[in-house]
Amino acid sequence: MEHRWGMAIDLDRCTGCEACVVACHAENNLPLSDPDQAEKGRAFHWIRVDRYYEGEFPDIRVKYMPVLCQQCDEAPCEPVCPVYATYHNAEGLNVQVYNRCVGTRYCANNCPYSVRFFNWFEPEWPAPLPLQHNPDVAVRPSGVMEKCTFCIQRIQRVKRDAQAENRHVGDGDVQPACVQSCPAEAMTFGDLNDPESKVSRLAGSGRATRLLEDLGTKPKVFYLQRGK
Amino acid sequence: MYLTADFADADSVARAITALRPQGFHADHLEVFSTEPVEIPGGLLDRPSHMSLAAVASASTFFVLAFLFVRYAQYDYPLITGGMPLFSWWADGVIFYEFTMFGSITATFVMFLIESGLSKRRAPAPVLQAGRILLRISCQAGQAAVVTDSLRQAGAASVTELERT
């Protein structure tokens, strides 16, 4: 059976440390931006930690919510791309094809989670950062849309290795950069088609919710939280 | 040869056409020239037109072609987007509609060129005069005198032979 990749994020464990954000930057060759550009909304964070504050001091409650591409099964971003630069692959991933993107940015407007980022200029990294680039991940040119890919390069590598070694991909073999680096072990990644996998069990638990579910996007990132 | 008769209004042209009919001249031999569209009363010079039919036929053809093409293209390289079916009338209906209209537009323009005769070589035409209506008759040299007579009786201000330019 085909894999169906999904993720579970335990909001009760998340401390908002943003190690996942840094790891994603390192893994996926994300372009840098300075404070000026960030203020102009030009920063790139394929995974970001949204903070929601409730109440007044001293009874403030803060909720941290890491938001990344939800890889929706009925993604609103997919049908609006005029050139098929984003579509749904057989493993349930919403793939972004950098070569094909002409930059209409309709997909970004149609994403209710605002997880898509656009290359407004040619990306630049001050030396010696280009030495740190991940050779498995393309550097996107100017005018192209990008977003979280569930570290598809790691998925591909694990699948290739498993095939070479004549075995199945085990649960926990694929670890996207964010999942790997979370110190609170709040993130779990795996195959939703495997009922025994940790992510399937978490997704089926009583604490599992999904973001903006009523929009009918069928996201595959499950947020675990004890009550609201 | 071609004769050109110069009239002041559509009624006299109608009289002329009616007078010429028993002499064996019908719509194919006659043509009216004017600087603005003239309605010959009695529909004496109505010519058959297939423009509407052509427009509808072309629109239907373009519709079918668009449908076949889109359906072929969607299945040729099938890519799933947003859980939508590969081919659906809802998602592709607009494309079909526009192509249908485009078919109608193309046919209208082509039929205009054909039915107006602009697409082929024509017989010589008289020089237009603002405010006058000119009637051109194609006749044999021997009939010229009789025809000229009938035209003058119908109210032609002048009847001249049209030079081949």
Add this chain to the structure above:
Amino acid sequence: MSATVEIRGDALRSALWRPLNGFSSRYLLALAVTFLVGAWGLGCWGYQIVRGIGVAGIRRPTMWGFYLVNFVFWIGISHAGTLISAILRLTDAGWRKPVTRAAEAITVFALMIGAMFPIIHLGRPWIFYWLFPYPNSRLLWPNFRSPLLWDVTAISTYFSGGVIYLYLPLIPDLAELAQHATGWRRRLYKLLSLGWTGSDRQWHALERAMKLMAGTILAVAVSVHTVVAWDFAMAVAPMWHSTIYGPYFVAGAIFSGIAALVVAMSVIRRALHLEAYLLPVHFENLGKLLLLMSLLWVYFTVAENLTTWYGNGPAEMSVFGERVRGRYAPFFWFMVFCNFVLPFVLLSVKRLRSVTTITISGVAVLIGMWVERFMIVLPSLSRPHLPAATGFYAPTWVEISITASTFAAMIMFYLIFCKLFPIIAIWEYKHVSHG
């Protein structure tokens, strides 16, 4: 320039052919200014292509900005020709005749300008042709399910229809001009008139074709702006996802089209000294139509905003609040003033209706409708479903330059058109007896 049109014949022809000859200093100045502004805009676009689209003010989450506003605005203006020519032709309204060619010209030029914007706003415009279906080495087809593809199809169809609709009634006038022109003009008119001789066969074919085209172009025009509306309505962005958008945009397009026509006619009337042919009654009638569309526009606006407010959906209400009470409130109320309050007062009070006030209303509506397009695009993008992604847009000099250059380009195309062709259809005008 040795090519001239010999003025002879009646007052109508001399009035309409005189502007074709020679270049007054005012004309040359206007042409030079519009050309320079247009060229500056093109230069800005070139700069944008080389440097990257980041030189524009667009950002996350407002990924669409001025360029889309201009796109919708100009496609809307292009509905001038359709309304005047097609609807009034089908309803046999005789007063439309001096006005049709000016309107049809607006349609063609506005479409040319509007259709540039989907290319200008692309991140990688040099591969814009990937939106067209053609056999390629990637074996890929474009995505026909995307509203942007619907846009491409609709606008292409409308443009081809609009050009034919402008060209067909031009033929008899061109044939007549060819007889009286010299030099390159004679060659141009002769070529374009296709050898028209004014025979009844040709007239009948022309009238039949115009009747068919009127019906077809009307059907296409309604669909074109509906499809442009659906670029927004098909999205899940709060307040975009509204079923009213299709009819709303069509009504708004006709509204702004009439306003553009009123302004164009007013300028033409003054500049070409056509006061005897573009009569106050024409402006009266267009003014009444403008008032009608203003009422229709306000009806749609109220319907949309009331339903949103009453529905009280959280995502929608944050956008609604931004539009009516927040950051965009000044634009919103300015838009209401320009689109409704001012035209309503000037056009419904009979004593206030004059060519001048009708023109002022037209200018106000043009400004108001541009702001309306802005209000459609930006607030919904500024306040997305997830509030953490909120962000506000500010245009840069690049976008402002390109916007200004499109207005200059429109005027320039019109100036050139008026120098080549008579702006009133002579053969149609004669058909109408004016007392």
